[in-house]
Amino acid sequence: MGHSHEHYGNMGGLGMGFILGAMVGIAIGMLYAPRAGIETRTMISDKADEVKEKVEEVVDTVKHKVSSLHSHSEEAAA
Numbered sequence: 001m002g003h004s005h006e007h008y009g010n011m012g013g014l015g016m017g018f019i020l021g022a023m024v025g026i027a028i029g030m031l032y033a034p035r036a037g038i039e040t041r042t043m044i045s046d047k048a049d050e051v052k053e054k055v056e057e058v059v060d061t062v063k064h065k066v067s068s069l070h071s072h073s074e075e076a077a078a
Contacts, residue, residue: 015058023051 026047030040 015062016055019051019054019058023048026051 027044030043030047033040
């Protein structure tokens with residue numbers, strides 16, 4: 001019960017920051033890899049799709065936690 005709304009919000013921000021950092025790192029790594037241009041662009045596109053899926057998972061998790069926290073706070077107020 002010691003968790004606040006702020007705590008859960010920070011978790012989502014941390015997760016998003018981690019995913020964004022990973023995406024940038026992957027893109028930079030692929031740009032420096034010795035591959036043909038079309039192959040590199042395809043790899044970047046594939047990785048971007050993977051990151052998009054991960055971001056959607058993090059957003060869903062945060063939404064679920066916020067919803068759960070909101071339900072618990074309503075129950076406590078009743």
